[in-house]
Every structure is written in C-alpha cells, then in structure tokens.
Amino acid sequence: MNIKKGDKLKIECYKHNGYLDRTSDEATVIHVDKEMLVVANNHTKLTEHDGKSHTTNEPAVLFFYKNKWFNIIGQLKKNGLFYYCNIATPFIIDGRTIKYIDYDLDLRVFPDGGFRVLDRNEYRYHKKIMRYTKELDAIIEKSLQELITLKKENKGPFVPGTVAKYYQIFQEIEEKSTNPPI
Secondary structure, three states: OOOOOEEEEEEHHHHHHHHOOEEEEEEHHHHHHHHOOEEEEEEEEEEEOOOOOOEOOOOEEEEEEEEOEEEEEEEOOOOEEEEEEEEOOOEEEOOOOEEEEEEEEEEEEEOOOEEEEHHHHHHHHHHHHOOOOHHHHHHHHHHHHHHHHHHHHHHHHHHHOOOHHHHHHHHHHHHHHHHHOO
C-alpha cells in the first residue's frame, strides 16, 4: 500500500452483489500501518446509490482494518461523540480509493456509551436475496460480537480521547495544506 499521511482518498462502499452503494468524495489519511488505516473528513459530499447526494454535517474520523470485518466512524457532533460502525469486509486500496463491501448490520454508539444494533431486517433480506453462504453469515455474526466486545471494553477507537487525538492530527494536516510554510 503506497499511502501516506496527508494523502486524499475517496471511499466507495459496495454491496455483496457488486453494486456501488455509496461514495464519499474525500478523506485525508491521518494514520496508516500494517493493520489499519485512519482517515478523517469534514463536511464531505456523500453520494448514495440512487445518485442523491448530501454533505455531512460534522467532522468524522474513520477507522478501516485490513483483517477485521468492520469499520468504525467517530462522528464529532455538536451534542457529543457518536460512533457509526459498519459490519463490512476488510478494506482494500484501489488507486486512490478505499473500497469495502457493506453487510448492512451496524452498531450505533451514543455519547452516553449506550449502543444499539441497527438494520437486522435489511441484513436478513439481503442475506436471502444475495444468497450469503453459511460461512459468510458466521463471519458477519462473529464480527458483530467482536465489535460489541470492543465497545463494551472501551478498546480501539472506543478508548476515550482516541477520536479527538486523530481529529487533532487531521486539523494540523488541513492547516498545513491551506497555509503552507513560506
């Protein structure tokens, strides 16, 4: 992977059947190592599969993993830090684009630490019509439990201060790119 801190990447989210579900125009690389890629954006354009687009309302720090079947988005909203966690394939880099397949199940984490699993009906529907294998279903369920455990134990991106630390790095990178040294 020839990606470095400060690079700008696009993000593409696919469904199991290969259809492009959502794209994000820009994310700035703030950390990369052999296990994960951390990017951030602020007021970025998201385009849905139907062509409709909107701009995000807040900064976000996104954690993608090479060997884990989920990604985690820390959303810095006015009323606190929320997390939106997607059960999804490990990411790949294709040119200047982060790509992954989304499997519908999501974990929403609220500022008070509470959480809720979302989109079980959508998952069951897609599992049936796209014919997920038993092996894939087992990976998805195991990954959801791993993600819930990570949250309950406040590890990884859920460690207090982690999202803020990465957002600070993002702000420093953005400041340097808009005000280069003379």
